[in-house]
Amino acid sequence: MALSGAVVHRLFTALRLGISKGDIESSLTAHDLQGLSPLDQLKGLLNRFNIKGIKGGAVAWRRFDRRQLPALICFDGQWWLASNDGDDILLQSDEGQADRVVSSGDLSDVSVLWLKRMSTGQKTETDAPTARKLILSALFQDKAWLGNVMVATVIVNVLAIATSLFALQVYDRVVPTLAYSTLTTLVVCMMGIVLLDWLLKRTRAKVLDSLAADVDMRLSKQVFHHLLHLRLDNQPNSLGTLNAQVNGLESVRQFFTSGIVFGLIDLPFAIMFIGFISMIGGVVGWVYALLFPIAILLGLVTQFRLKSLIKKQIMRSNERQGLLIDVIRGSESIRANNAGWRFSNEWEQITQSLASYQLRQKTISQLSTATTGSLSTIAYVAAVVVGVFQVEAGNLTMGGMIACSILGGRVINPIAQGVQYLVQWQSVSQSLDMVDQLLSLELERKPDQHLLVGEQQIDAVSIDSVRFAYTDSPVKHLDIESLSFNAGDRVLLVGPIGCGKSTLLKVLAGLYRPGEGRVMLGSLDLWEIDPQFVTSHVSYLPQNVHLFKGTLKSNLALSGTVSDTEMMDVVKALGVDKIAQGNPKGMELEVSEGGEGLSGGQRQLVALSRTITAKPTIWLLDEPTASLDGDSEKRVWEVLEKYIKPTDILVVSTHRPMLAAHIANRVLVMQQGKVVRDGTPAAVLPALMGSKTSTSTSTRSAAATSSASASSATASSTATSTRSKRGFNAI
């Protein structure tokens, strides 16, 4: 069924894309979009109108998250724009055609074509602290420094006047009469002033440096704390972006620790010096008074010119960072697939544009620095010229003119620093925005949330009307009305790849928060309970094990709460000690970032040891034996049987259910985010295996497992599932 221009126009309008209906209609009839699938036509339209930052896909209505409407649906032989209308769905088509209201149930078999703007900053916490607020609160938490610094600053600047007065006295009194005794007195006074000035400046710098270090510490601590407690399902997908957000901290840190910001403290005194120059030299003061606004204007213009450039530079730099991380992580795949050229090309392109932005930024900054320098010299020359006329008019002495030149330097320095500050502030401000983006990401628990302590005896975990979708996706990756696990349950979670097994385990573990519904630990909502309590009862073994830089022992005892004896018992039972036996360092064997240095199977055993020593009540294991050989797998099941207490709950996702069947008393079959079968191993597994054999001609595909697992799962639903996986990102 071909798309109609009217409904596409309605969808584009809902997405605030200002494309006219006529343009859409004429584009849809264009040769290159003819004969394409509706999804490809939409993709083509977005390309044609050069619209970026939109992603979309096709999915069956039952998998679609209704909260993400409006979207296009094909119903009753035509395309409609579907939007929420209370519990019902409002369908709109061409302008001349009447709207319809249908129930969600009427649409169960239709397919949805959705488009969604990709979120950039994922700003979710509107009342989240901003980096600026954090800096200010760190600066002014203890205000004692403010008084001390202000007093020191005032004295230092007043003392600066003494130098000019010294010059004035020497040229006007000492030189004409050669009064050496006056000169000696003046020099002694100046020595005392220089010493005091040095002491005050030193003290002030020390106070400000320790303040900057304190601000740096607090901000870094807060940002890292935020990073550790982020809602995992809300994290930016791009590691480059996340990395850049944390790195933003570095430029803020440098800015503060460089002390340039504190150089501004002297800026108001520039006005005081202009006043003094006017007192001594009359109109000479106007020369410097004129320099002030010109220099500030220059700083502002430079800042404005740099704004968009720095933004582009940061974006490119994020991309480069993301690419770098991807290439390092995937270096084996790149070599194996001979794909290095692709990444080299991308790297070169990004580096080239980054270099051009940097060059332009440098040119603008240097232009501003050079112009400020020239302005300062012009101001000096102009002040001398005006001074000469003032001397001629008898309004100024030679000594006065020299004093004005000295005071002029005290005006020029802070102004030049102010301009430099304005220029640097632009990049610091954008770095602060990056940090703010990170700080605005939602935390797993609200900072002011009153947390409950769970029941001592946890004998059930259940989920109630849970819907979960990953960020930026309107597809429901989990859609379960009701499911509970009780003490003594040994559950195998099976289903085709991508059906939502890991997602379910993560939701049960409290790692991902469902958009709708509740996860109950005992009789309490898991998200209302203190996370420490949750982790002390619930252990989740991830599918992709991550080990950290350190030793084998430090990785085994990650939580730091396990005794050596307990750890060694588990380690021996699982055969992890064999890894250490072959190495002279024993358990102190070094492990690199990510677990490099250990095989996939060894990493899995280390992670299993962590889970077992945590002694949870609820065991959530995501394919715990996927990387193990037959013997190791057998041993793992034996060890698990030994350590799991009779009242514990075990939920294991696996693609090899027959090998784990002996420990299970329940099997759940999942398909497209739903539980489609729940029964005893004897009832579920034979059907599952039987159908696998009957579909052996197909690949080891999800469809085989799913079609067998649920009598309701028909071939058409599998086809829909395949279709629903088609999508496009970041068109």
Ligand SMILES: Nc1ncnc2c1ncn2[C@@H]1O[C@H](COP(=O)(O)OP(=O)(O)OP(=O)(O)O)[C@@H](O)[C@H]1O
């Ligand atoms: N971080 C993510 N962002 C967006 N979508 C995701 C993310 N992780 C998983 N998905 C999607 O969620 C769906 C369920 O994934 P999940 O990992 O739960 O499947 P699974 O059943 O555990 O698969 P497998 O058997 O391959 O481990 C998949 O369609 C996948 O594409």
